[in-house]
Amino acid sequence: MQLIWLRNDLRLSDNTALSAAVQRGPTVAVYLISPQQWLAHDDAPCKVDFWLRNLATLSDSLHALNIPLLIRTADTWDQAPAVLLELCQQLEVEAVHANQEYGINETRRDEATTQALQAQGIGFHSYLDQLLFQPGSVLTQSGSYFQVFSQFRRICYNHLHRALPAIVESPQAQTAVSIERDAIPQSVDGFTPPTESLRALWPAGERHAQQRLAHFADEQIHYYQDERDLPAKPGTSQISAYLAAGVISPRQCLHAALQSNHGEFESGSPGVFTWITELLWREFYKHILVGYPRVSRHRAFRLETEFLPWRDAPEELAAWKEGRTGIPIIDAAMRQLLETGWMHNRLRMVVAMFLTKNLLIDWREGERFFMQHLIDGDLAANNGGWQWSSSTGTDSVPYFRIFNPLSQSERFDPEGRFIKHWLPELADLSKKEIHNPSIAGGLFGVAAYPRPMVDLKKSRERALTAFKNLPSRALAVSGYE
CATH class of the missing domain: 1.25.40.80 (Serine Threonine Protein Phosphatase 5, Tetratricopeptide repeat)
Structure with missing residues (x-):
């Protein structure tokens, strides 16, 4: 018996590990539910829900090929080796097949699982796939x-x-095995299911x-x-x-x-x-x-930027998270994230740079908030994007290049269509006023919308000063000078 351990590879077609397992003999699939590990990784509730919905459709597809999908619980990944070993011994599994995953915790989990299985004469095969x-x-x-x-x-x-x-060939139907597939849970403790409107945006399968x-x-x-x-x-x-x-x-x-x-x-x-x-x-x-595994440990790629004087500003951070900054393009983007589990890529850069440069708040605050809400949250891409925007990462934007959110708004949403969709309270403003409502309505701007929480020019200068005041040797090493 072969066992395919499904992780972030919830598909039938072009699945390297699945095809390899089926080619070697009768195959059973397993997926591990790991709530505490997912919470530790800040996985978004909408993403966990997306996994479960895709598991349900995948279970049906596997069932049509006589491959039962089993569900087991390993609350944290350090429990995975024992859980998988027990299953392998119950089913008399010859080898486990899994597609490679990356990151410190993923690597340690797979190394420990390999050792536990091989100690009992069970093979573990990993494949390049993602x-x-x-x-x-x-x-x-x-x-x-x-x-x-x-x-x-x-x-x-x-x-x-x-x-x-x-492209790897899809597996063919195998002879039926006398193992019943498990029901797929519709929810997991600790993760509140998203709205039906959000689910409808991301159909599974x-x-x-x-x-x-x-x-x-x-x-x-x-x-x-x-x-x-x-x-x-x-x-x-x-x-x-x-x-x-x-x-x-x-x-x-x-x-x-x-x-x-x-x-x-x-x-x-x-x-x-x-x-x-x-x-x-x-x-x-x-x-x-x-x-460079330090980026898995919440460390800056450019270690000298760990000395930046990030501000502890909980009220400003909360306003950014809730879309109450008074900068329409920022607030519209944050509302898009909160309601859909997704944000347009250009706007991810704009809101990240606003948080880390104009507010001078640690990029890790934003990285974590994004992971807690993104349906497409991915450690490598999210970390890379945040460190790029904050000038702490590899091949990142130079520290002196700071997006002006008003200019970005005027350039990429010139008619204000995106802003008006997510900020209907600004729907009556002209295409000139929509980017900066504080210029509308005289001294008080638009009553239903807050004034800008920060002066963009002064906050830009504050950020430039913070980077320039890093030790000169560190700046030189980073290529800043």
Whole structure:
């Protein structure tokens, strides 16, 4: 008997570990419910709900192939080895198959599980699946992990030109085994189910993920370069939640993009090239997670920035979280996050820079809040994005480049359509006033909307001073001087 241990790979098609297990013999699947571990990782309730809903659809798909899906509980991951060993001994499992995951806790969990199983003569096989390239295979000439994305991307493109990662064949139905599948829980203690309106935005299952990818590749990808930064337009793929949960694979995304561009990478459609570059940013941050594990430990990539004088400002932090900053583009973005479990990528950068630069609040506060609310929350991508915006990360924005949220708003939401959707109290303002309501209505602005909580120019100067006052040696090491 073979056991496929499902984690962030909740799909039937192009699932490396699942296909490998089925090829070796009769297979049973298992998924571990780990509430305390998920809470420790700040996994969002809407994301946990998304996992459960996708598990339910996957269970039906596996059942059609006579592969039962079992559910076990390992409250924290240090319980996983014992739980899996007990199951393997009950079912007389020969080997466990799992797709690789990355991060300190994931690595320790898998190492401990491997040791526990092998001590009892049970094999443990792991596979590259959620990445295009094995971490450690894309390195600098000195043999270290890349810290600059453009250099990483160039090597990745060289590899892709030589050989594309192949799509793995879907498993065939196996002879029925005398094991009943388990019911999938509809909720987990500690995680309040989201609203039905939020669920409706993110339907579960591979079919929906494939439909979104196909629609994007057929209809939208060629406009991606021009429209991806416009939050009022459907310019992005809307598949990040499915990628994060492994309902769709990066290989499937890459092949779909290339097919829409007649197999070309850098020629043909600029939108395809730009979207593949975004896939490689996702890849880059996963490799950073492996090569520089301190980012898994809530440490800044640029260690000297740990000396920044972050402000303890709980009231300002609360206003940012609740969308009460008085800066419409910031507040609209935060409301989008709270109501949908998702935020437009351009706005993720804008709100992150506002928190870390204009409010000078530690990036870790924002990173954690995002993880607690994002349906597509991913440690590597979320950490990478926050450290990029706060100028503490690898290949991050220079500390002196600080987005002005008013300018960003005017540039990327010129008619105020996005703002008016999420801030209906501002719906009557003109396209000039909508970005800065404090200029409307004389001295008091718009009565139903707060005045800006911070002076953008003065707060920018405060942030610049904080970075400039870091030790000169640290700045030089970071490339700031």
